[in-house]
Amino acid sequence: MNNPQTKRHGLSKSRILLHRQCPKRLWLKVHRPELEEVDDGNQARFATGTYVGELAQQLYPDGILIDGNDLGQAVIDTQAILAGEKRPIFEATLQADGLLIRADLMLPDQNGYRMVEVKSSTSVKDYYLTDAAIQSWVAQQAELSLTSVEIAHIDNTFVYPGGGDYRGLFRYADVSEQISGMKDEVPDWINAARETLSGDEPCIAPGGQCSVPFDCPFFSYCSPTIENKDGFPPEVLPYGKALTATLRAEGYADLRDVPEERIEGWKHQRVWRATKCGQAELNPEAGRIIAALPYPRYYIDFETINPAVPVWVGTRPYMQVPFQWSCHIETAKGVMTHLAYLADGQSDPRRPFAMSLIEAVGTDGPIFVYHAPFERSRMQEIAAYCPDLAPALEAAIDRIVDLLPIAREHYYHPDMRGSWSIKVVLPTIAPELAYDDLEVANGGMAQEAFSEIMQPETLPERSQQLSDALLLYCERDTLAMVRIAHYFENGS
Numbered sequence: 001m002n003n004p005q006t007k008r009h010g011l012s013k014s015r016i017l018l019h020r021q022c023p024k025r026l027w028l029k030v031h032r033p034e035l036e037e038v039d040d041g042n043q044a045r046f047a048t049g050t051y052v053g054e055l056a057q058q059l060y061p062d063g064i065l066i067d068g069n070d071l072g073q074a075v076i077d078t079q080a081i082l083a084g085e086k087r088p089i090f091e092a093t094l095q096a097d098g099l100l101i102r103a104d105l106m107l108p109d110q111n112g113y114r115m116v117e118v119k120s121s122t123s124v125k126d127y128y129l130t131d132a133a134i135q136s137w138v139a140q141q142a143e144l145s146l147t148s149v150e151i152a153h154i155d156n157t158f159v160y161p162g163g164g165d166y167r168g169l170f171r172y173a174d175v176s177e178q179i180s181g182m183k184d185e186v187p188d189w190i191n192a193a194r195e196t197l198s199g200d201e202p203c204i205a206p207g208g209q210c211s212v213p214f215d216c217p218f219f220s221y222c223s224p225t226i227e228n229k230d231g232f233p234p235e236v237l238p239y240g241k242a243l244t245a246t247l248r249a250e251g252y253a254d255l256r257d258v259p260e261e262r263i264e265g266w267k268h269q270r271v272w273r274a275t276k277c278g279q280a281e282l283n284p285e286a287g288r289i290i291a292a293l294p295y296p297r298y299y300i301d302f303e304t305i306n307p308a309v310p311v312w313v314g315t316r317p318y319m320q321v322p323f324q325w326s327c328h329i330e331t332a333k334g335v336m337t338h339l340a341y342l343a344d345g346q347s348d349p350r351r352p353f354a355m356s357l358i359e360a361v362g363t364d365g366p367i368f369v370y371h372a373p374f375e376r377s378r379m380q381e382i383a384a385y386c387p388d389l390a391p392a393l394e395a396a397i398d399r400i401v402d403l404l405p406i407a408r409e410h411y412y413h414p415d416m417r418g419s420w421s422i423k424v425v426l427p428t429i430a431p432e433l434a435y436d437d438l439e440v441a442n443g444g445m446a447q448e449a450f451s452e453i454m455q456p457e458t459l460p461e462r463s464q465q466l467s468d469a470l471l472l473y474c475e476r477d478t479l480a481m482v483r484i485a486h487y488f489e490n491g492s
């Protein structure tokens with residue numbers, strides 16, 4: 001039952017989904033939107049979702065798209081089309097109890113329509129069911145006969161044959177049975193969301209809901225202590241979830257206040273010690289490991305792009321395709337040269353990437369990387385794709401030395417706050433090499449920059465600007481490795 005005092009807030013499916021994650025999240029979204037932290041990745045995810053949705057539509061050339069500029073008109077247009085001859089409908093717009101939904105695909109079959117939600121993920125996530133239940137409930141209220149409710153998600157075994165042929169890219173999962181019980185709960189979800197919006201800010205403490213199914217953009221507001229970049233909360237203890245929860249429950253908000261006897265294990269003890277005294281700890285063993293390695297030494301880093309919709313023949317959805325490498329070469333102690341490769345964005349980069357890399361790293365000497373599984377996997381994938389290059393790539397793989405586990409085992413600075421990411425370690429060793437002066441400053445930005453270079457409408461001047469920024473960024477990554485290795489070896 002609706003509370004008569006409850007103001008009738010306009011609701012959308014996404015608002016109900018926010019409320020299902022956390023009532024306070026919906027309340028903040030509507031009443032305190034200025035507190036929301038912008039997630040730079042959101043725009044890219046949204047663009048991917050839009051592109052995938054458009055591609056799904058293209059697979060039904062006889063379909064009709066409902067224009068969504070005027071949603072009231074879209075509801076009327078949908079009704080008119082539903083009353084006519086059956087055909088695929090894109091963005092069919094339906095309304096019930098003040099709740100408006102748009103269905104990605106409505107596909108006719110003998111007894112009605114299949115309602116299909118298109119997702120850019122590679123599996124059916126639990127929260128899609130909530131989404132589908134809401135869609136289906138609204139369709140039911142609108143007296144539309146659905147023969148099934150389905151999620152079309154990307155099939156990650158699809159291999160692109162080329163020529164724009166994306167048949168087989170989507171796998172259709174029928175979730176009708178899974179949501180049949182959930183549909184009856186939708187009116188309660190709607191009422192609960194309206195009541196939340198009409199009331200005061202809900203008093204809800206941060207917890208597991210803050211990251212499931214999505215990272216909440218109000219986390220800094222709800223957890224100012226944990227997010228305080230200048231603080232040292234117990235959460236900086238790596239892999240210390242259980243201990244952290246206990247310490248929090250006991251009222252510890254700062255790791256430096258925790259008594260030494262509460263900290264077990266050498267890793268946690270090292271983090272605690274360094275944090276307590278405000279100084280880095282470097283185990284000389286790191287230096288011994290590096291000093292034992294011969295010259296020439298190579299420091300390499302790759303940038304990759306992993307489009308949801310494969311672009312190059314023989315690639316799969318979300319496959320990491322390398323398009324750039326940087327390599328610092330130390331021919332003798334402190335004597336450096338630098339080489340780089342960046343694809344042009346027009347053709348499959350894998351073969352030229354691998355051939356130039358093989359030439360750059362020669363046949364002898366350690367090849368330093370930071371987090372070896374990433375580079376190793378890309379080299380193995382290209383070796384499988386270009387069997388003639390496999391022997392040289394496999395020989396290079398055998399020479400890889402991973403700096404990350406050396407750092408994890410032997411180095412900690414309080415400013416790392418429980419992370420050994422290269423972007424976090426570097427400023428503690430070589431602050432002058434921070435990435436803030438760069439136009440491309442992280443892997444996500446590198447993907448976006450290369451993706452823009454790939455677009456045919458990107459002007460040559462813009463492509464050049466992006467290429468320059470990418471080259472600078474990747475070079476900074478390998479220079480960072482040089483500085484970290486030197487610091488471990490020489491202590492400076």
Ligand code: SF4
Pocket residue numbers: 021022023024025028204205206207209210211216217218219220222
């Ligand atoms: S941070 Fe957590 S508690 Fe706060 S609104 Fe978001 S989900 Fe709710």
